[in-house]
Amino acid sequence: DIQMTQSPSTLSASVGDRVTITCRASQNINGWLAWYQHKPGKAPNLLIYMASSLESGVPSRFSGSGSGAEFTLTISSLQPDDFATYYCQQYNSYPRTFGQGTKVEIK
Amino acid sequence: QVQLVQSGAEVKKPGASVRVSCKASGYTFTDYYIHWVRQAPGQGLEWMGWMSSNNGGSGYAQKFQGRVTMTRDTSISTAYMDLSRLKSDDTAVYYCARERGHTTSFRYFDYWGPGTLITVSS
Numbered sequence: 001d002i003q004m005t006q007s008p009s010t011l012s013a014s015v016g017d018r019v020t021i022t023c024r025a026s027q028n029i030n031g032w033l034a035w036y037q038h039k040p041g042k043a044p045n046l047l048i049y050m051a052s053s054l055e056s057g058v059p060s061r062f063s064g065s066g067s068g069a070e071f072t073l074t075i076s077s078l079q080p081d082d083f084a085t086y087y088c089q090q091y092n093s094y095p096r097t098f099g100q101g102t103k104v105e106i107k
Numbered sequence: 108q109v110q111l112v113q114s115g116a117e118v119k120k121p122g123a124s125v126r127v128s129c130k131a132s133g134y135t136f137t138d139y140y141i142h143w144v145r146q147a148p149g150q151g152l153e154w155m156g157w158m159s160s161n162n163g164g165s166g167y168a169q170k171f172q173g174r175v176t177m178t179r180d181t182s183i184s185t186a187y188m189d190l191s192r193l194k195s196d197d198t199a200v201y202y203c204a205r206e207r208g209h210t211t212s213f214r215y216f217d218y219w220g221p222g223t224l225i226t227v228s229s
Contacts, residue, residue, distance in 0.1 A: 032212075043219035043220060091215050094157075096154040097154065
């Protein structure tokens with residue numbers, strides 16, 4: 001199974017901050033990586049697919065980058081609605097695996 | 108618009124079975140795979156398995172092999188996830204999610220259901 005490791009686990013930031021979350025796979029996943037935003041009591045929301053493609057309707061302050069086994073999600077200017085938990089997920093192979101999540105908290 | 112509507116919360120006793128349903132609308136049900144993902148309290152997202160809404164083919168995470176079955180009723184555009192021999196650590200919110208497409212480029216989850224809380228308690 002491909003292990004996905006996110007860092008940090010928790011991130012404290014202020015509105016307007018630039019935020020970066022890292023996701024590392026245990027092997028090359030060929031860029032088949034998605035990022036989701038998850039808020040309590042809600043369904044996860046797709047932000048980024050194919051490592052760097054922005055899902056339709058997602059604000060442009062979200063961006064993804066990376067290749068091979070190392071990826072990042074960046075929020076260019078954190079907004080109040082962005083405080084949530086973020087997960088990376090590989091879809092290169094089965095079983096699909098998620099990172100453990102990064103909780104973005106208000107500083 | 109695409110919607111996935113799930114069945115309501117349930118409380119089950121250890122050893123029992125549960126069925127969670129996921130009714131799709133706004134798209135051709137048989138054109139897309141459905142996956143199931145769960146989140147235990149205070150934990151992250153855990154993938155359980157997939158099902159082809161077209162031919163009913165399925166595949167499960169090894170952890171759930173022998174306890175989970177994913178099926179569908181195409182006449183009502185509904186997917187089902189059955190989990191048997193429930194244990195207290197099966198207490199979780201269970202989500203269905205649609206996979207965007209059949210080639211690797213599109214095998215991410217573009218729409219999710221709202222989740223169904225299953226509580227396993229004696």
